[in-house]
Amino acid sequence: MKTALLAAALVLLSGCTWVKLDDAGTRVRVAYDGRVDGCDKAGEVTVSVKDRVGFYDRNDLKVRDELETLARNQAVSLPADTIVARSEPRNGEQLFDAYRCGGGRRAATTREYAPARAKEKEDAETFPVR
Numbered sequence: 001m002k003t004a005l006l007a008a009a010l011v012l013l014s015g016c017t018w019v020k021l022d023d024a025g026t027r028v029r030v031a032y033d034g035r036v037d038g039c040d041k042a043g044e045v046t047v048s049v050k051d052r053v054g055f056y057d058r059n060d061l062k063v064r065d066e067l068e069t070l071a072r073n074q075a076v077s078l079p080a081d082t083i084v085a086r087s088e089p090r091n092g093e094q095l096f097d098a099y100r101c102g103g104g105r106r107a108a109t110t111r112e113y114a115p116a117r118a119k120e121k122e123d124a125e126t127f128p129v130r
Helices: 002-014 060-075
Strands: 040-048 082-085 093-100
Touching (some): 040 060, 060 082, 060 093
Antiparallel strands (some): 040 093
16 A cells, blocks of 8 residues: 555656756846837747646646746756747647846846835735746
C-alpha cells in the first residue's frame, strides 16, 4: 500500500514544474499594456509547460506565471529586453513577441510595480498578484 502511494505521489510530482527566473531574465520586462513604441522587434518566443497532470488541471494562474517566466528567460537569447504576450495560453503553450527597446528604457519587472494608491478613504487599494 505504501509503495502504491509513493509511486502515485512521484507520478504527480514529476508532472509539476518549478520554473525559476534566471538572472538575465530579470532584465526582461513584460509590457502588459502592449506599448512597445520605439522598440525594434527581435523575434518571437514560444513557451510551454504542463497544464495538466493526468486527470488534474493545474492552476491557470500558476501556468500563466510559469509561461511568462520561461518567455523572459528565453527572450535574452534573441537578444530582447521586452516581451508582449501575443496570445492567451492554450494547452500549456503561449506565444510572445520579443522586442529590443534599448538601454534608455528602464526594464520594469512584475516585482517592481507599485500598488495603486487609494485616492479617497472609500477607494480600494490594489496590489499585483505574485
